[in-house]
Amino acid sequence: MTPYPDEPWHLAGQMYLSLWPVPRADLPPVAVGTRPVTVAGRGLAGAAWVVYENDSVLHYGELLRAVLVRDGGRPRVCITDIWVDSPASMAGGRALWGIPKEMAVFEAERTDVASFAAKSDDGPLAAARFEERGRLPGRLPLSYRIVQTLDGRTRTSRVRSRASVRAARAAWTVPSDGRLADLGRRAPLISLTLRDFTLSFGG
Template identity: 35%
Template sequence: MTGAAPDDGTSHPPAPWRFRGQLWAAVFPARHRPPVPADLRPLTGSPALAVGLVRYREGTLRYDELAVGPLVRRGRRAGLLIDRIWVSDPASVRGGRSIWGLPKELAEFDWTDRSVRVGDRDGLLAELVFRPGRLRLPAVPMPLPGFSGSAGRRLFVPGRMVGTLRRETLAVVSWSERLPPLAATVPLLSAAVRPFRMTVPGPVRC
């Protein structure tokens, strides 16, 4: 399995990054409320953990991504606090860290038509399965907001995309003890956006 990006001098493209690909997102009940920094507030009333799985197939870079964290708000802004994130490309690791302050780590993604296994140098992180539904909406613009950085250096990432929203379930088969514990392997809410066109601009200090 893969670990942190090696110090091989790999460069990264400047922001904005633009992509085409596929995205699955879900909110799972958590056993405990994930820690939220003092400068942010939880967006959900009960303990919950958001999980985002993305395949960036065309664009600035091509790679896979798994992100987990609580949904939070700061003033009028709301989004995912990206405190754990793994990607399959070293350039994405370096760009994510230096541009957006994201704690990206390197991992391997093993895909089938209906599942993915994600692992790093310490072993399996998660195995997820997709369960398609029948509902499919026309392509619409959608925000893709997130927070990164730390208190005093908080960054807001105002991502945006246009894509086909589908009713699909993202369920958990395996979940590492290194991740925040879930209360259930079936999500409270889930959906897919595939295909999509996405733009991730530089961050905003907040």
């Protein structure tokens, strides 16, 4: 078995995030015992490219999709699809928290306009370009909980983060027959970059 760090994982790096309102019928399955939060028949889905670097316990790239859900009366985030380029991250994410990580290959160019692409053994997953538009003052704190299915039961994990947040304009390209196809049917509602974030996951 591939070794991986014990929780909590202390991570740092850069995140490029977009959010979409998605018709309930197009939302992917979520964790056992939860249901998507919907308004007027639409839920909220997010997709992000993440580069874990600097003081991270592991260094790797990541592409994920997540859905805002309700666990009883509590809002949570459920990661429904996720790819990484680190066997240790994949093994740890699955074993510790029930995060369904798979392997992929990433290309990234982080200049004034950041561009990303990812492909798995099944073919291209997605590509995106992010152009920053303006910075919010300070470093904003954020605390929330991830909910996943682990060994047939609900597994909830705490996330605490702080980052410099910047508004961005993003364009995503997604294969029409791929797992993330619904994200390519409409422009994102909002896009952000979380620069030089620090994050504590689990524990």
